[in-house]
Amino acid sequence: MAFDLGSPFIFPLRIAQVIFAIIVLGIMAYVVNWFNTYAFFLFASSSPSQANFLLFTSIWTLLVLVYLIIAPVRFQSFAHKYAILGVESGLDVCGASEAGVAFSAFEWLLFLISTAMAAMHCWNTKDSSNTTHGPAIExxxxxxxxxxxxxxxxxxxxxxxxxxxxxxxxxxxxxxxxxxxxxxxxxxxxxxxxxxxxxxxxxxxxxxxxxxxxxxxxxxxxxxxxxxxxxxxxxxxxxxxxxxxxxxxxxxxxxxxxxxxxxxxxxxxxxxxxxxxxxxxxxxxxxxxxxxxxxxAARTFAPVGSVDMGNLDFKK
The missing domain is CATH 3.40.50.720 (NAD(P)-binding Rossmann-like Domain)
Known part of the structure; x- marks a missing residue:
């Protein structure tokens, strides 16, 4: 069974994380480019190390998000619950370093939430394995x-x-x-x-x-x-x-x-x-x-509450 943090809200949360990560990456890329293009001629200096580091963490965050979204669905053997928890925790560190940027603060908060969800999932399933196996072929x-x-x-x-x-x-x-x-x-x-x-x-x-x-x-x-x-x-x-x-x-x-x-x-x-x-x-x-x-997709798009048994054919 693919690791999904045990929550139907993880997919929308991942999408929000991707959006904020792209915004932060764009901001950092603009800042670094400005320093390297204009500040170099005005002050004979390149982009500060802090900006370069933030650009690196933004790129790293996007790459890791690709893993967090795709691995549980397509490569389940690489999506062990403790691996997910470790990656989530690592992104918290990156997010904390970026939190000075307004959008990064929101991104960091989202990763704190998903890290907490990952930790709770690991705790709730501590006595079970990460995967289940189907019936043996007799x-x-x-x-x-x-x-x-x-x-x-x-x-x-x-x-x-x-x-x-x-x-x-x-x-x-x-x-x-x-x-x-x-x-x-x-x-x-x-x-x-x-x-x-x-x-x-x-x-x-x-x-x-x-x-x-x-x-x-x-x-x-x-x-x-x-x-x-x-x-x-x-x-x-x-x-x-x-x-x-x-x-x-x-x-x-x-x-x-x-x-x-x-x-x-x-x-x-x-x-x-x-x-x-x-x-x-x-x-x-x-x-x-x-x-x-x-x-x-049923977890994301299913009707809120329950299925409307009086409108199964979508006539209403």
Missing amino acids: VQHQPGGTISSPQVFIATRSTSGIGRELSKILYAHHAKVYLATCSPEKASATIETLKKAHPESKGGLVFLKLDLDDLTTIKASAQEFLSKEARLGVICNNAGVMLPPPHSKTKQGYELQLGTNTIGPFLLTKLLTPFLVKTAKISTPGAVRAVWVLSS
Whole structure:
């Protein structure tokens, strides 16, 4: 799990920190340039060491902010909670040295807040590790090292983005992955690419026709899977749409994001739940599960208070 200070307010806070850091950098760059351009000719002196140091700390602050924003999302192995706390504390020192500049004082205050949040997060999670691990991919081995029964996965929207990367990782670990998507052409191309990337895999890649914006087709997709497999280890509901054209609807008239991201995957999971339960009874505890992939943007843009259950289709 990416380190996020345990707060939904961290992203807006980071944006504010970036804005103030850019302002301070601009001010410092202007001051240094003025000294080096005009003061040199008037007083035969270059910019004072204090101004040069403030320019350096401004640049360093921006670089570190890039790490603080990107690492927890894209490079989680480099975003350990204590590393974040150390970086936050270091920026406090830089901010204190800049606080004589008006905008730097605000920047310093923001870093004091995020440092306090980082410290509280470390304290609250002191008995837990920084990351969590998903279920192990169960693979039954026969004498001689051959694989007899790979774990079976369903990954929706598996021809691009996270779904494709997930399928690639699972297949590389000898899992059998059903690529549940609506386009047979894209699925075929993805299967060919993944097989070429991992020719040593003993797993499998299978196309499963799935159209999440049409509820009448989902039962047929579930039945097709059930007719081919004796068990199901994990279903990963990854498919989703974001910011479609206004008033976009599913085949049944639901708002497109609600229908594709929530209702369709819920129906598919509901239809396969008895099969998941059956598989769990003969599998390692914790190895069978249903996974829902969500966006961290929900923390920033979710309705204040709660979802308006009376306006799910945005008709009001």
